[in-house]
Amino acid sequence: MSTRALQTGINKDWSLHLSRLVVAVCIVAGWEALGQHGADAWISRPGAIAARLWMWSTTDLWMHLGTTLLEMLIGLVIGVPLGALSGLLLGRAPVINRLLRPIIVSVYNIPMIALAPLLILWFGLDLMPKVVLVTIVTYFILFFATFSGSESIDPDLFATLNLMGASRTEQFRKIVLPASTAWIASAMRLALPYALIDATMGEMLAARQGLGFLLTNAISEVDMTGVFATLIILMAIGVAMVVLANRIDRACSGWRAAAK
Structure with missing residues (x-):
């Protein structure tokens, strides 16, 4: 150039x-x-919102922010590997696929908003119901993405490696893992924002702390400054999630190229 x-x-x-x-x-x-x-x-107005954010930053904002981020983190740490492993297993095991996939698809079709009250009844108002909700959502996102990736691998690639005497471990390392990693990276672009959405949704239904709790309190008091201040925080986290997901996707671009 x-x-x-x-x-x-x-x-x-x-x-x-x-x-x-x-x-x-x-x-x-x-x-x-x-x-x-x-x-x-x-x-409201930007000046009042900025003042409210500053006031919150000197009191309990970090507790609420940390609660929401912790719910997201734990849910992602559990849901991502479980979803990816399940997708790999069912994608490469036709018998297990025919047995379990209809059950997984049926559960997936239950609206998550309908599960939230049930989880709150089971686990109370603390972190656990929101963590479970985030785990379920991220599990399904990763499962279907990884399943599609592992199932769509060209069978001729396996035939070629079989002719070369490659073991199943080598086939997994050279074919299945690169293809699946590319799909997992793409699925993370959906999982990260949805983790924030579901953690906040669970907190809005019933919680003692968290950004969803802040938003619900502001709405109940018709405090528009508090509502917009919370929305701005959520928007900032959402943007950060998108940036992080894009970086993960770019970092895995080498795997994607290897899978083609």
Whole structure:
């Protein structure tokens, strides 16, 4: 690439970032003006929201934030490997697949919002019901992605390695694992945001702490500043989850190339 083309690309990037900044500033300024002229009872205003976030940061915000993140982390740590292993097993074992897949699909079709009250009745109001909810959701996302990946591998690849005398372990390492890792990385792009959604949803139904608990309290008190402050925190976490998922996906791009 020539120096001129590189400079042109850099200038376009700066122009794009500057345009986005201008749009964001205009939105915030318009929002603030609208709130100042009497609409703050319904939409609050950025100044009040920033003040509320600062106040929360000096009190118990970190406890609520840590609770939600912990629920997500534990659920992901359990659900991701279980879903991936189940998908690999059923994808490469036709007999077990025919036996268990209809059951898994039937359970998957139950709306998660319907399971949340049941989990709360079983496990109480603390971390456990939200962890179980996140685990279930991430399990199914990883299961179906890994299952599709392992099932869709070209049989000719296995035939070729069989002719070369490769063992089942070598076949798994050279074919199944690369193909499945690519699908797992793609599934993580869905699992991370859904983990946040389900942890928050569980907290909104019944909890003693967490971001969902903060949001429910603000709604019950018609505290629009608290509602928007919580939504901004959730939005920031969601953006961070998307960035993390994209990095995981890029890190596994080598596996994806090897699987093709």
